[in-house]
Amino acid sequence: MNTTQNASWIDRFLANRILTHTVFWIAMLLLYSRLLFHSSGSFWYGLLNNVVLFPSIMGASYFLTYYQIPRYIYHKKYWQFALSFLVSIYVFTVSARLLTVYVAEPLLGIDRPFPGMWAIIMVSIDRLIQNYFFTIALGASLMAIVKILKQHLEERQKAERLEKEKHKAELNFLKAQIHPHFLFNTLNNLYTLTLQKSDQAPTTVIKLSEMLDYMLYQCNDKQVPIHKEIKLLNNYIDLEKLRYGDRLEFSFSQDIDNPETPVSPLILLSIVENAFKHGASGSVRKPKIEIDISVKESQLKAHVYNTKPLKAQADPARYKEGIGVSNIKRQLELIYPGAYTLEITEKEGYYSVDLEIQLTTL
16 A cells, blocks of 8 residues: 555545544543553453543543633633633543442442432542542543644645645646747748648648647646657747748757656746747847757756847737746746756847756656
8 A cells, every 4th residue: 555545544534533533432441441450450340440431531521622622722711721621620520430439330349329429529629639630631631632633634734735726726827828929820820821722731730739739638747758848849849930931040959868758748848938939039130049958867958049139129918928937937946846957048139048857756
């Protein structure tokens, strides 16, 4: 049984309140009986005596755990808690002594109560403290501790689930920001090719279809083989090259030792898309883009270089804000915390990104 299965079994057990309470009280009954066995010399004597005592122990435990602590301790009413605890412990020790005298001892053939003994019991504070206080306080304290620990565990698990769901939603949002401007341009180019009855039109449709299928459906997985990401990049690059034609100077080198190496999807596409948006789409007369990706022993290295206009271009449609550096950084923080380095160099005339990731199975 692996760790995930163990955690699932524990979660199901803790979620069943009747089962957890039953197991707890059976364990407590056996523990008390074992302890009393050493002093009485008979395990069955200890078991019977504790069966009779347990209504008082359980009453004190539930009263402390589900009323006194939530009502007083959680609201920092410590004096009220102390007073309530003293009164309740007196009531439950008296009830325990009465059950012992009027039920347990007659069943065991030890003594029978005499008339008015209940009044003596109620004022015998020393005997109540000596014989019953520790027994009842121990059970109640153990249950309260178990309840608090269980509650903290549930709160932590809930917080972890919420954090994972938040990260997942945020990551999906970040991945969804492949700018629609690219899609619109590709469709416009495809329309032009269709009017021209170009042989490139069917190939363009296939590449665009493959990209959309990959981004909409396959990218729901936490990781994909690196060769799928490379194919996505090649399709994206081919469609962008169709847009810019011969004026774009472009190179793409790959060195992958294992095509099945797992990687989180769309991070590389975000960086490459930025190079086209900030480089080729600017006013540079002869834009240049260089992409170098390598994976050696699960160490991914990506270098992306692009020229850029010397003067910032107007961007009223905010096209170049699509998937920016902050988006890429946030994806890396969510997926590969502490396992990546990202260096960005921006100087007059060019922009480069160097990314290294120690790939692991997520």
